[in-house]
Amino acid sequence: MDLCNRNDIQALLQRHGFHFSKAMGQNFLIEGWVPRDIAAASGADEHTGVLEIGPGIGPLTRELARRAGKVVSVELDRRLWPVLEETMAGCENFTLVQGDVMQQDLAALVGEHFGGLRPILCANLPYNITTPLLTRVVESRCFDSVTVLIQKEVAQRICAAPGTADYGAFSLLMQYYTRPELLFEVPNTCFLPAPKVTSAVIHCPVRKAPPVDVVSESALWRTVKAAFALRRKTLVNSLQTGYQLPKEQLTEIVTACGLEPSVRGERLTLEDFARLTNTLSAAEQAR
Numbered sequence: 001m002d003l004c005n006r007n008d009i010q011a012l013l014q015r016h017g018f019h020f021s022k023a024m025g026q027n028f029l030i031e032g033w034v035p036r037d038i039a040a041a042s043g044a045d046e047h048t049g050v051l052e053i054g055p056g057i058g059p060l061t062r063e064l065a066r067r068a069g070k071v072v073s074v075e076l077d078r079r080l081w082p083v084l085e086e087t088m089a090g091c092e093n094f095t096l097v098q099g100d101v102m103q104q105d106l107a108a109l110v111g112e113h114f115g116g117l118r119p120i121l122c123a124n125l126p127y128n129i130t131t132p133l134l135t136r137v138v139e140s141r142c143f144d145s146v147t148v149l150i151q152k153e154v155a156q157r158i159c160a161a162p163g164t165a166d167y168g169a170f171s172l173l174m175q176y177y178t179r180p181e182l183l184f185e186v187p188n189t190c191f192l193p194a195p196k197v198t199s200a201v202i203h204c205p206v207r208k209a210p211p212v213d214v215v216s217e218s219a220l221w222r223t224v225k226a227a228f229a230l231r232r233k234t235l236v237n238s239l240q241t242g243y244q245l246p247k248e249q250l251t252e253i254v255t256a257c258g259l260e261p262s263v264r265g266e267r268l269t270l271e272d273f274a275r276l277t278n279t280l281s282a283a284e285q286a287r
Contacts, residue, residue, distance in 0.1 A: 001087065002032070003057055003058055003059040003062060003087060004029055004030050004031055004032040004034075004035070004059050005030070006030050006192060009028060009030065009057065009192060012057060012083065012086070012087070013057075013083070016079070016082060016083050016086075017079075018079050018080070018083065020193055021077065023128075024076065024077055024126060024128070025126035025127040025128040025129070026056065026077070026126070027124075027127075027191040027192070027193060027194075027195050028056050028057060028059070028191065028192050029056075029059050029060070029124060029190060029191060029192075030190060030191065030192045031189075031190040032059075034149070034186055034190050035059045035060040035062070035063045035124075036063055037184065037201070038060055038063070038122065038124070038147060038149055038201055039060060039063035039064050039066075039067055039122065040067075041147050041183055041201060041203050042064070042120060042122040042145070042147040042203070043120065043145065043147075044064055044067040044068040044120065044122065045067055045068065045069075046067075046068070046069045047069055047117060047118055048067075048068045048069055048070075048117055048118050048119075048120055049068065049069060049070045049071075049072070049110070049113060049114030049117035049118065049119045049120070050064045050068045050070070050071045050072070050119075050120055050121070050122050051072050051073075051074070051106075051109065051110070051114075051119065051120070051121045051122075051123075051143070052064060052071060052072070052073040052074070052121075052122055052123050053073075053074055053101050053121070053123040053125060053126075053133065054074070054075065054076070054101075054123060054124065054125060054126050055073035055075055055080075055084060055096075055123075056075075056080065056124070057080065057083050057084070057087055058073075058083075058084055058087040058088050060122070060123070060124055061073050061084070061087075061088060061091075061094065062087070062088070062091070064122060065088070065091045065093055065094050068093065069093065069117045070093045070094075070095070070113060070114060070117060071091075071093060071094050071095070072094075072095045072096075072097055072109065072113045072114075073094070073095070073096055073097065074097045074099065074100075074101040074104060074109075075096060075097070075098060076099065076100050076101070078098065081096065081098055084096055095113060097109070101129075101133065102129065102132065102133065102136065106136070106137065106140040106142045107140060107142050110142045110143075118144050119142060119143050119144060120143050120144050120145045120146070120147070121137055121143045121145070121146045121147070121148070122146075122147045122148070123147075123148050123149070124148070124149040125148050125149065125150050127150070127151055127195070130148075130150050130151065130154050131154065131170060134146070134148070134158075134174065135170075135173060138173070138174065138177035138178055138204075138206065139177070141177075141206070143206055144205070144206055145178075145203065145204060145205045145206055146178065146203075146204040146206065147201065147202070147203045147204070148201070148202060148204075149186060149199055149200070149201050150199060150200065150201075150202065151197050151198075151199055151200070152185060152197065152198040152199055152200040153166075153197065155182050155199075155200035155201075155202045156182070156200075157170055157171055158170065158171060158174045158175075158180045158182075158202060158204075159171070159180050159181065159182045159202065162266065162267055162268060162269050163266060163267050164266075167266050168228055168231075168266070169221075169224050169225060169228045172224050172270055172273065173221070173224075174204065175211075175270060176207075176210065176211065176212075176220075176270060177206060177207060178204035178205060178206050178207060179204065179205050179207065180202050180203075180204040181202060181203050181204070182200055182201075182202050183200075183201045183202060183203055184200065184201055185198055185199070185200045185201075186198070186199040186200060186201065187199075211270060212270055212271055212273075212274035213274060213278075214274045214277050214278060215277065215278055215281045216281075219277050219280075219281050220273060220274065220277045222242055222277075223239075223242065223273055223276055223277040223280060224265075224273055225242060226238055226239050226240075226241050226242025226243065227239065227265030227268065227273070228265050228266070229241040229242065231264070231265070231266065232264075233264070234261065234262050234263065234264060235254055235259065235261075235263050235264055235265050235268070236250050236251050236254055236261055238264075238265055239254075239280075243280055243284070245280075245283060245284070245287075249283065253276070253279050253280060253283055254276070256279060257272065257275045257276050257279055258272075258275075259272065259276070
């Protein structure tokens with residue numbers, strides 16, 4: 001059975017009485033080169049344990065199972081459980097975990113299934129959980145790398161440089177934990193049903209150590225959140241949403257960090273945010 005052949009897919013789904021759920025963001029791949037190239041880009045090999053989110057009917061799962069030491073796929077839609085039992089029959093290095101990945105203890109999942117293997121994550125992610133899921137994954141620090149097929153718009157945000165329209169808090173979070181790279185685009189014609197947007201594959205090697213020194217990560221994200229709270233306002237004005245310091249003092253702090261008082265948050269690099277966070281924290285403690 002070709003899991004990327006439209007006729008084979010429709011026959012499989014009809015046999016199981018399956019209908020697509022827009023609420024779950026289900027779009028199945030129908031071009032074989034896509035799961036092959038994603039699996040190859042992930043770097044999966046016999047020394048690797050791969051966590052896959054939302055396997056669908058299993059085209060990427062099969063490609064990963066051909067390469068990896070073990071593949072664990074988490075699927076929420078109970079209607080797909082018997083489908084995967086059929087399509088992944090005979091793959092002894094495959095395990096299906098039934099449930100919601102957002103409710104899973106990722107560290108426990110990795111510890112239970114990937115002993116002695118290098119853990120990575122690779123998936124064709126449901127569009128509706130991309131941002132919260134990737135946030136949870138990178139903050140867990142459980143994986144050596146993350147390779148995912150997501151909306152092109154989100155991929156561009158993740159990889160965006162300071163000063164660009166796509167640059168924001170999510171860009172900084174992903175670039176703090178990983179080194180993201182946009183690899184290639186996937187047209188909407190490669191999916192069934194076809195989404196209205198183009199997708200893209202990104203590969204994100206996870207950093208072994210933080211790229212900047214900050215008093216605490218929570219303090220860094222507090223500063224970042226405040227800086228982007230009023231995107232069209234200056235950094236000084238935006239910081240007032242997160243810090244109870246006089247505007248005059250905030251202006252002095254911004255200037256002391258080598259920044260213009262009129263600068264906006266979207267212009268700051270990760271290093272700028274780290275320096276600003278440390279200075280703001282020191283000012284608060286001195287009060």
